[in-house]
Amino acid sequence: MKRKIVVIFVMGLLIATAVNTVSACTGFTASDGENVLVGSNFDWSRNFDVYMNVFPEGEGKFGRIIFDIWWPWFGFDYTLPIQGMNDQGLFVDTYMTPAHPVDYSGLPLFEDDDPEYYDTSLWAYCLAKCSTISEVLDVYLNQYDQYWPNGISQGQLMFADRFGDSIIIEDYNSIIYRVGNFQVVTNFLQSQPELGGYPCWRYETACSMLENMTELSVDYFGEICDATNVPTTIYSNVYDLINEKMHIFYNNDFSKYLEFDLNEELANGASRVLLGTLFDPEENEAPHKTDAPEGPTRGLPEVDYLFKCNKTSDPDYDRIMYLFDWDDESDSGWIYTASNMVEAEHNWSKKGTYQVRVKAMDIYGRESAWSDPLEIIVPRTRSVNHPLLYRLFERFPNIFPIFRYLLGFD
Numbered sequence: 001m002k003r004k005i006v007v008i009f010v011m012g013l014l015i016a017t018a019v020n021t022v023s024a025c026t027g028f029t030a031s032d033g034e035n036v037l038v039g040s041n042f043d044w045s046r047n048f049d050v051y052m053n054v055f056p057e058g059e060g061k062f063g064r065i066i067f068d069i070w071w072p073w074f075g076f077d078y079t080l081p082i083q084g085m086n087d088q089g090l091f092v093d094t095y096m097t098p099a100h101p102v103d104y105s106g107l108p109l110f111e112d113d114d115p116e117y118y119d120t121s122l123w124a125y126c127l128a129k130c131s132t133i134s135e136v137l138d139v140y141l142n143q144y145d146q147y148w149p150n151g152i153s154q155g156q157l158m159f160a161d162r163f164g165d166s167i168i169i170e171d172y173n174s175i176i177y178r179v180g181n182f183q184v185v186t187n188f189l190q191s192q193p194e195l196g197g198y199p200c201w202r203y204e205t206a207c208s209m210l211e212n213m214t215e216l217s218v219d220y221f222g223e224i225c226d227a228t229n230v231p232t233t234i235y236s237n238v239y240d241l242i243n244e245k246m247h248i249f250y251n252n253d254f255s256k257y258l259e260f261d262l263n264e265e266l267a268n269g270a271s272r273v274l275l276g277t278l279f280d281p282e283e284n285e286a287p288h289k290t291d292a293p294e295g296p297t298r299g300l301p302e303v304d305y306l307f308k309c310n311k312t313s314d315p316d317y318d319r320i321m322y323l324f325d326w327d328d329e330s331d332s333g334w335i336y337t338a339s340n341m342v343e344a345e346h347n348w349s350k351k352g353t354y355q356v357r358v359k360a361m362d363i364y365g366r367e368s369a370w371s372d373p374l375e376i377i378v379p380r381t382r383s384v385n386h387p388l389l390y391r392l393f394e395r396f397p398n399i400f401p402i403f404r405y406l407l408g409f410d
Contacts, residue, residue, distance in 0.1 A: 026202045026228040027093050030182035031164035032216045038091050038160050038239040039221040040083065044069065045232040047321045047334040048363050050082075050275045055116055056266045061128040063087040063266040065246070067275070068118070070333050081124045087262060088131030089162025089241040092123050097189050098196035099154050102171045110147040122147065123157055133165040140169060158185045162241040182210040202228040218247050226254040234363075235275060250279040251319075251363050277365035285315040287360040292372040293324065295356065299378050304345045309358045309371070311340050318362035325370070327354040334361065348378045 024043040029036070042050070049070045057063035066084035083093045110122040117125045122139070130136045136159050153171070160166035166183045168176035174191040176183075184206045188197030209224050218238050225236035229252055236249040244262040258278060265271075295307035307324060314320050322342045324332035332344040348354060355373035 024187060024202065024230050024232065025093070025095050026184075026186050026206060026225075027095065027158050028182060028184045028206045028210060028221075028224060029091075029158070029160040029166045029178075030210055030213070030216055032181065033164075034242075035216050036089070036160070036162055036164050036241040037216060037218065037221050038093075038241065039225050039237070040093050040239075041225050041229050041233050041236045042067070042082065043230050043232045044234055045336065045338075047336045048234045048276060048319065049321070049334040050234055051079075052273050052275050052278075054265050054268070054271045055128070056270055057087065061116070062090075062131065063262070064127050065260075065262060065265060066124065066127065079118060081118045081121050083237070084124070084127050085239050085241070085244070085246065085262065086127050086131070087244060087266060089244060090127060090131055090133075090136070091158075091160045091239050091241055092127055093158050093185075094123070094155055095158065095185055096155050096187055097170070100171060100174075100189055100192060100195060102153060102173060104153060107147055123159075126159075132161045132163065133159055133167055137167070137175070140172065156185065156189065158183075160241065182207075184210065202230075222247070222249060222254055222257065225249060229254075248275075248278075250276065253279075274365050276363050280364040280366065281316075283316075284318070284362070284364055284366055286366040287314040287318075287320050287362050287368040288312045289369045290322070290358045290360055290371040293356050293358050293374045295374060295376070297374070297376055299348070299376055301351070301378055302347050302349055304347045305376075306343060306345050307356060307374070309342045311337075311342060312360050312368065314360075314362050316362070318364065320360045320362055322358055322360050325357045325359075327356060327373075328352075348376075351379055353377050 025041055027038070027040045029038040047070065051068055053066045053068060055061070055064050055066065064084055064086035066081050068079050068081045071078045071080035085091045109120045110125070111120055112125065116128065126136050126139050130139060157169040158166065159169070166178045168183070168185050168190065170176065170189050170191055174189070176190050184203055186197070186200045186203040188200055188203070189195055205227050206224055209227060213220060218240065221238040222236070225238070229236065233252050235251070238247040246260040246262065247257045248260070249257045290312040291310050293307045293309045296305050299305050309322065312320065319336065321334045321336040323334050324344045324346070326332070326346045326348070328348055328350070332346070335342055335344060342358070354376050356376060357370045357373050359370045360368040
């Protein structure tokens, strides 16, 4: 993947406020008649498992780049698209909000078997099919009586196009159109700020800097990103919608960025890359090996068990996330935590002996070796379902061997 490293020197505002939240993203766009830029901070405290995906044009779709993350709250592996731009100069980003009082319970999700639409993402569909805000509105407003706008009941979308138009879609009933030469979005609903998240210092800071802007430039948008970042900011992006370029800052380092030409990336073909690996310093070292996980050594099938692991350290003091391998062709997904202990739950449906391991990865993608394993034995059936009998067998593993076998404990 071709990229150009640009070193810049900026004087960012010093913000002493820490935001303790899963997501505190900030987005803003402005135009001056010749340029249209969009800036964004992606703030996420669950993990930093962010991928950049290149989808070349074809089959009635525009070429585009989409950033996605692994979403840990669905009970299964789900990749969630979060942000992107297509080769028509159309941009979209997602922002979490308080739940707004719109009842879509009677409507189904938008669904499509094309994996490039992430199965249920109407906005990913728009990025493939639309080139302007007007076309996006046609899609969304025509779906009003057909689909629940996937996740929008606790979130909102910002679209911007190369002609300087932008909108915030809170839901089908609340669309915020840009007034003036800029628009800003964070994590509150501008139509109903009383629902929570407002006042927002990030929103006020971005608005103030845009009101006092003397020149629309990538460097100045980088300064706004710097002024509105938080400790959980993973990456910041400045999109040039007319020239179709992206400028990515990573891990709260605003002294340099990587510049990507969208058309050059599309010409190189489809790709998927862990974003942090593009910024990995040459002198960077992998995290130290973790201790073996702690947890039960015997268990029942289809019962969730909690496993823990002491946090390890990183030679470069980088942020670290963790992955549990369950030895059944599944894993926990990457986990980031601020506590001293990493925790994950799992259950097994089949009889067997499983080796549970853990490894760590820093924010640049460097991985530690796997930990020593913790062995857990799961019987062939769930015959022993009386908790007192189960605890007796677990505490005294050598008593009543025939009885244990007949009940399926061994």
